[in-house]
Amino acid sequence: MSKFKRHTGKAGAGKINTASLPDIVFMLLFFFMTVTVMREVELKITVKLPDATQGKKLEKKSLASFIYIGKPLPQLQAIFGSEPKIQLNDAFKEIDDIQDFIVQEREALDESDQAKMLVSLKIDRETRMQIVTEVKQALRRANALKIMYANMPVDRITSLN
């Protein structure tokens, strides 16, 4: 015990050297800057993904194409109505456009990757199945058979959404 007392008595409370603080903070900063991905598409619809427990992680994002389905944003409802619509890239599209979209997306990939292409469906949980089914049929026609129903990962499903 006496050892400690003597020690503190002698040295006093020294100032912590903060010269390296900016370096540390910058390091963190660069980490977050590189990790941050700015959203590449601007969503014009509201998408609240359904809950699921069995979701698997999307391994290679570059192989995925995204199809969004949901109600237009409130400020756009005056123009586009409140019925669920399909968004591909940045614009509202119809069912018939999906086939072209898939072909385009597929051609954008390397030839070796084309077979691994995956379509991620980001669909609002309140959407009716009719439009979803039509999209699925369009995907089958376009021969894009690997799909992923995007979901919110949860530990357990509490209610029927």
Added chain:
Amino acid sequence: MARREVPDIPGGSLADIAFLLLIFFLVTTTMETDTGLMRKLPPLQDPDQEISDDQQIHERNILVVKVNKDNMLLVEGEIIQINELKDIAKEFILNPNNAEDLPEKVDKNIPYFGTVRVAKQAVISLQNDYGTTYGVYIAVQNELLAARDEVKNNLAMQTWGIPYDELDEERMAAVDEYYNAPISEAEPKKIGGE
């Protein structure tokens, strides 16, 4: 002209500036990990193609799951709640007591397991209405996938003590063969009105 000495730039606020930027990026980062239920759509079928006898699946080998426009769940003719679905699906896949109305099992030679009795033809058929809510549809798919994954996981744990997800490809394929039970999404049809 400039005879004055250049004063040192104070660096004390550097950390503050960096912190500010750091906090900005911390807040905007969404570490978005995309997760989803992986499924495979069936290729388009030739409408003229006739189903031959051996392609037709016997009634006991199908678990029919229907979801109507009011999001009610009908399994094998009975209305059930979503939380009952997993156990029903598991029992269907396993058929532990070799019940008459559950999938029939046939002998099959599978690597690692030897000759075992498996329900080769078992199929889970999911049918939904045009009016079904997507969230409910996903919940049902989720339960069915959960049941199948659990069964496979149990088998992997019993045999090797390794979870299914960590098996190598060959063993995974063997387990897949053991409990095949594909989940088929029926051709869309309109059951009942809007």
